[in-house]
Amino acid sequence: DAGVIQSPRHEVTEMGQEVTLRCKPISGHDYLFWYRQTMMRGLELLIYFNNNVPIDDSGMPEDRFSAKMPNASFSTLKIQPSEPRDSAVYFCASSPGGSETQYFGPGTRLLVL
Amino acid sequence: RKEVEQDPGPFNVPEGATVAFNCTYSNSASQSFFWYRQDCRKEPKLLMSVYSSGNEDGRFTAQLNRASQYISLLIRDSKLSDSATYLCVVIHSGGYNKLIFGAGTRLAVHP
Numbered sequence: 572d573a574g575v576i577q578s579p580r581h582e583v584t585e586m587g588q589e590v591t592l593r594c595k596p597i598s599g600h601d602y603l604f605w606y607r608q609t610m611m612r613g614l615e616l617l618i619y620f621n622n623n624v625p626i627d628d629s630g631m632p633e634d635r636f637s638a639k640m641p642n643a644s645f646s647t648l649k650i651q652p653s654e655p656r657d658s659a660v661y662f663c664a665s666s667p668g669g670s671e672t673q674y675f676g677p678g679t680r681l682l683v684l
Numbered sequence: 685r686k687e688v689e690q691d692p693g694p695f696n697v698p699e700g701a702t703v704a705f706n707c708t709y710s711n712s713a714s715q716s717f718f719w720y721r722q723d724c725r726k727e728p729k730l731l732m733s734v735y736s737s738g739n740e741d742g743r744f745t746a747q748l749n750r751a752s753q754y755i756s757l758l759i760r761d762s763k764l765s766d767s768a769t770y771l772c773v774v775i776h777s778g779g780y781n782k783l784i785f786g787a788g789t790r791l792a793v794h795p
Contacts, residue, residue, distance in 0.1 A: 602781055616782060662728075666781055671733075671781055675727035677727055
């Protein structure tokens with residue numbers, strides 16, 4: 572079975588540009604999570620969805636960040652405009668309902684110059 | 685103060701050694717506990733859940749002390765392949781699967 576799929580795997584962009592990260596969760600999983608990992612702050616939950624509905628976005632750093640889940644098999648995390656401090660690894664994870672185990676995708680390494 | 689605190693290490697140990705990692709959490713309402721493993725430049729993966737009575741999975745033993753809000757992971761007979769970062773993770777009561785990660789403890793096992 573395919574795991575969580577993320578694209579792109581690497582992204583290099585210039586400050587001010589729009590960045591869109593994509594995630595396909597494991598089929599049948601009800602929950603989808605977006606995390607950011609940096610050396611300074613570790614792994615932080617940005618937002619999570621249940622059945623395509625955003626449940627908790629308290630971790631989204633500011634209005635430049637937005638996330639959508641238009642259907643059960645696709646989610647996007649958008650940063651507009653991007654800034655150098657957004658450079659990090661962004662992970663998407665999914666989880667089946669009734670389980671606390673989360674399955675992480677391989678991550679997107681973002682570098683904003 | 686961070687919600688989940690871990691010694692960052694690194695722990696450098698020879699093959700065959702026994703090594704223990706500790707973790708403390710600040711929210712007494714935490715209800716579920718886990719250890720995740722993250723290899724260099726890879727995603728985190730669940731290593732094991734931690735139960736109140738303690739639990740073992742092969743060479744790995746996890747312990748929970750709710751009174752002291754303390755979690756531990758013991759690795760016996762370390763292998764080179766155990767080299768990774770070990771992340772302590774908690775879920776708060778009513779946290780709806782919201783994982784709170786520690787910063788991780790790095791383990792390096794050498795020949």
